[in-house]
Amino acid sequence: MTARRSRRRSAAYAALALGLAGSLALTGCNSHSSKKSKKSKKSSFSSSKSKKRKIIGGGAAAAGAGAASRRVPDCYPSTYKVTFSQQTGPKSHVAVKFKNSGSRDCKLYNAPLLRFDNAKKPLPLLQGTPGHLDGTRITVPAHGYAYAVIPTNTAATKGNEQKSVAVDFMGISAGSPTHGPATVSFAEKRLHISVGKSKVTNWSSSIHGAQLAGGVGK
Known part of the structure; x- marks a missing residue:
C-alpha cells in the first residue's frame, strides 16, 4: 500500500512539473511575441516618420527648384535680335524692335x-537720364517682342543719315553694367536711318505704346 501511494505521489509530482514547465514556456513565448510586436510597431512608426521627412524634404527641394526656374533673366542684345526701321511722314520716327529669340x-x-x-554718349532718354532707372521694367515673353521709338518728326531730330549704332541694354540698377554692346551696321543691312538731336523712349510691349510715348502715335 505504501509503495502504491509513493508511486502515485511521484506520478502526481511529475505531472505537476510538466504542467508548470508548459505554462512557463507559454508565458515566455507570449512575452517574446509581445516584444516582437512592439518592436514591429516601433519600426513601422519610425519608417513612417522617415517617409514623411523624405516627402517633406523632397517637397522643399522641388519648391526651391521651381523658384529658381521662375527667375527671369535679363535680355541681351545682338545684331539679329535688335532691328531698326525708319518711318516717314508727319509723325516720322525710327522704330527699335527687340526680339526674344x-x-x-x-x-x-x-x-x-x-x-x-561711334558717339561718345548714348542718345538721351525721353523718360529719364541714361544710367538712372525710373523703375520701368518689362518682361518679354519667349519669342516675343519689345519696342522703343526715336521721334524724327522735325528737321533737328531727323538730322543726318547714320552708318551704324552700338546697342547697350541697361541693367537692374544705375551702377550695374549694361548688357552689350551689339553693333548694327546700317550699310550692311541696306538701311537708311536718319537721327539727329532726338531722344529715345522707354521699352514698351507694343509698337503702338512706344509711338504714343514718343508723341508720334496715330
Whole structure:
C-alpha cells in the first residue's frame, strides 16, 4: 500500500512539473511575441516618420527648384535680335524692335542705350537720364517682342543719315553694367536711318505704346 501511494505521489509530482514547465514556456513565448510586436510597431512608426521627412524634404527641394526656374533673366542684345526701321511722314520716327529669340522670358529695363556712329554718349532718354532707372521694367515673353521709338518728326531730330549704332541694354540698377554692346551696321543691312538731336523712349510691349510715348502715335 505504501509503495502504491509513493508511486502515485511521484506520478502526481511529475505531472505537476510538466504542467508548470508548459505554462512557463507559454508565458515566455507570449512575452517574446509581445516584444516582437512592439518592436514591429516601433519600426513601422519610425519608417513612417522617415517617409514623411523624405516627402517633406523632397517637397522643399522641388519648391526651391521651381523658384529658381521662375527667375527671369535679363535680355541681351545682338545684331539679329535688335532691328531698326525708319518711318516717314508727319509723325516720322525710327522704330527699335527687340526680339526674344530664346525659349524663356527675359527682362528689359528702361530704354535701349544707343550710340550712333561711334558717339561718345548714348542718345538721351525721353523718360529719364541714361544710367538712372525710373523703375520701368518689362518682361518679354519667349519669342516675343519689345519696342522703343526715336521721334524724327522735325528737321533737328531727323538730322543726318547714320552708318551704324552700338546697342547697350541697361541693367537692374544705375551702377550695374549694361548688357552689350551689339553693333548694327546700317550699310550692311541696306538701311537708311536718319537721327539727329532726338531722344529715345522707354521699352514698351507694343509698337503702338512706344509711338504714343514718343508723341508720334496715330
